[in-house]
Amino acid sequence: xxxxxxxxxxxxxxxxxxxxxxxxxxxxxxxxxxxxxxxxxxxxxxxxxxxxxxxxxxxxxxxxxxxxxxxxxxxxxxxxxxxxxxxxxxxxxxxxxxxxxxxxxxxxxxxxxxxxxxxxxxxxxxxxxxxxxxxxxxxxxxxxxxxxxxxxxxxxxxxxxxxxxxxxxxxxxxxxxxxxxxxxxxxxxxxxxxxxxxxxxxxxxxxxxxxxxxxxxxxxxxxxx
Amino acid sequence: xxxxxxxxxxxxxxxxxxxxxxxxxxxxxxxxxxxxxxxxxxxxxxxxxxxxxxxxxxxxxxxxxxxxxxxxxxxxxxxxxxxxxxxxxxxxxxxxxxxxxxxxxxxxxxxxxxxxxxxxxxxxxxxxxxxxxxxxxxxxxxxxxxxxxxxxxxxxxxxxxxxxxxxxxxxxxxxxxxxxxxxxxxxxxxxxxxxxxxxxxxxxxxxxxxxxxxxxxxxxxxxxxxxxxxxxxxxxxxxxxxxxxxxxxxxxxxxxxxxxxxxxxxxxxxxxxxxxxxxxxxxxxxxxxxxxxxxxxxxxxxxxxxxxxxxxxxxxxxx
Numbered sequence: 194x195x196x197x198x199x200x201x202x203x204x205x206x207x208x209x210x211x212x213x214x215x216x217x218x219x220x221x222x223x224x225x226x227x228x229x230x231x232x233x234x235x236x237x238x239x240x241x242x243x244x245x246x247x248x249x250x251x252x253x254x255x256x257x258x259x260x261x262x263x264x265x266x267x268x269x270x271x272x273x274x275x276x277x278x279x280x281x282x283x284x285x286x287x288x289x290x291x292x293x294x295x296x297x298x299x300x301x302x303x304x305x306x307x308x309x310x311x312x313x314x315x316x317x318x319x320x321x322x323x324x325x326x327x328x329x330x331x332x333x334x335x336x337x338x339x340x341x342x343x344x345x346x347x348x349x350x351x352x353x354x355x356x357x358x359x360x361x362x363x364x365x366x367x368x369x370x371x372x373x374x375x376x377x378x379x380x381x382x383x384x385x386x387x388x389x390x391x392x393x394x395x396x397x398x399x400x401x402x403x404x405x406x407x408x409x410x411x412x413x414x415x416x417x418x
Numbered sequence: 419x420x421x422x423x424x425x426x427x428x429x430x431x432x433x434x435x436x437x438x439x440x441x442x443x444x445x446x447x448x449x450x451x452x453x454x455x456x457x458x459x460x461x462x463x464x465x466x467x468x469x470x471x472x473x474x475x476x477x478x479x480x481x482x483x484x485x486x487x488x489x490x491x492x493x494x495x496x497x498x499x500x501x502x503x504x505x506x507x508x509x510x511x512x513x514x515x516x517x518x519x520x521x522x523x524x525x526x527x528x529x530x531x532x533x534x535x536x537x538x539x540x541x542x543x544x545x546x547x548x549x550x551x552x553x554x555x556x557x558x559x560x561x562x563x564x565x566x567x568x569x570x571x572x573x574x575x576x577x578x579x580x581x582x583x584x585x586x587x588x589x590x591x592x593x594x595x596x597x598x599x600x601x602x603x604x605x606x607x608x609x610x611x612x613x614x615x616x617x618x619x620x621x622x623x624x625x626x627x628x629x630x631x632x633x634x635x636x637x638x639x640x641x642x643x644x645x646x647x648x649x650x651x652x653x654x655x656x657x658x659x660x661x662x663x664x665x666x667x668x669x670x671x672x673x674x675x676x677x678x679x680x681x682x683x684x685x686x687x688x689x690x691x692x693x694x695x696x697x698x699x700x701x702x703x704x705x706x707x708x709x710x711x712x713x714x715x716x717x718x719x720x721x722x723x724x725x726x727x728x729x730x731x732x733x734x735x736x737x
Contacts, residue, residue, distance in 0.1 A: 244645070265649070272647035282642055296646040301436045343646065 194220040200250035223377040226386040228403035234386035275344030277354035283328040290324040314346040334365040448659035467671025473614035498559040504585040509557040526560040625722030665719025
């Protein structure tokens with residue numbers, strides 16, 4: 194589903210970025226990405242979500258070679274990748290419903306379909322009753338769940354999450370992880386960046402560890418080795 | 419083959435109902451945005467209205483002046499005053515002689531009685547005229563040359579020829595100032611065109627700048643739309659419709675301004691025309707002009723918005 198082949202990303206005048214990353218995440222896998230801040234977790238997610246482009250190497254997402262994508266195809270690929278951010282990135286002047294419905298509106302679905310799917314996504318994250326309020330009136334955990342609903346509402350095969358539990362207490366963090374696990378059970382491929390090692394280890398999933406832009410450890414490989 | 423497969427994978431087919439729905443939604447949501455900040459929108463629209471009204475007003479002025487000149491074109495005639503001694507018979511003879519000439523389109527005879535009657539009707543001297551024992555006015559022939567654009571030299575020759583006739587006292591042509599007047603209207607016409615071009619550019623810049631500010635105010639929103647897979651067309655669309663609304667409302671305001679101005683001028687103009695024994699009335703904007711002004715303004719609005727969006731979509735990359 195996601196394949197890195199010697200992918201490097203460098204920023205001019207900076208040591209950050211990624212160096213020669215090669216890895217493969219098969220469809221339906223749930224993978225955690227850990228490492229210190231600045232290790233390249235966010236950069237890796239941005240490359241998959243096409244928020245940035247790699248400097249070298251080949252990167253495939255859902256069978257599409259990202260470096261061969263035409264500009265007009267970029268939005269179409271982003272629709273196949275749901276993204277969740279630590280700072281939620283919600284539209285402050287739109288209701289929870291409108292925020293969650295946005296990917297469907299953008300994709301050009303019919304009104305009925307949008308309402309049905311949006312309500313289903315809100316129901317899934319337990320926020321159906323808050324559909325008509327503005328995001329600012331919600332707690333941090335609720336806002337994060339709105340962001341998650343938005344990421345999964347269009348049923349993308351791949352979901353990326355960048356520090357989704359960064360600002361949440363352990364109880365809420367576990368709830369969020371529970372949600373991710375449920376998505377994974379219906380076949381969604383998840384790539385979740387988190388520096389919360391304790392939480393990540395309780396999930397018993399494949400863990401990729403980055404350090405200074407390199408892939409330091411892949412629990413999947415070490416098990417098989 | 420591979421590209422085709424990819425296309426299928428993205429499922430980006432054209433669906434008319436959805437296309438219509440999206441455009442309708444963008445059309446009204448952009449209208450809603452204008453409505454949500456009424457003061458700013460109204461001031462922008464007023465500026466646009468005035469910018470469009472200026473060349474339009476000048477165009478209307480030129481139009482009216484040309485109509486006025488057209489009325490006077492029939493005044494490109496020669497007045498031939500006969501000597502007092504020449505009677506009705508001499509007048510008729512000359513009339514027939516002149517009508518036979520090839521370079522003359524028409525000759526009209528105004529008898530002293532007719533002249534007196536007109537004079538009484540259109541001047542304030544009616545009571546004074548009562549005092550006259552007999553009619554002092556001569557027979558007059560109005561001669562219309564066949565060639566309305568007769569050259570000044572030919573006209574002079576023709577006048578001299580007329581005056582050489584024994585029964586003619588005086589031959590007068592009042593063409594020169596009509597020509598000058600037409601010259602002035604031609605300058606004004608050109609000025610209206612230049613002004614229209616300059617102010618079209620102004621309209622383009624005003625709308626472009628307004629949309630640019632709007633885009634900057636919604637940077638975050640645009641970023642998030644891009645994030646969830648919004649295409650450039652999807653992002654561009656509401657701004658283009660906003661440009662459409664600015665063009666439409668700006669031109670409607672301009673037309674309203676012209677209408678009110680013309681209404682305000684109507685009475686004084688009619689009054690002045692009456693003083694000159696003319697029934698000239700200020701004519702308004704032709705329907706074709708109204709529609710082309712609206713059409714051009716809308717096009718300028720969309721173009722201005724398109725330039726602004728194009729510039730910013732290029733600049734904006736996701737972080």
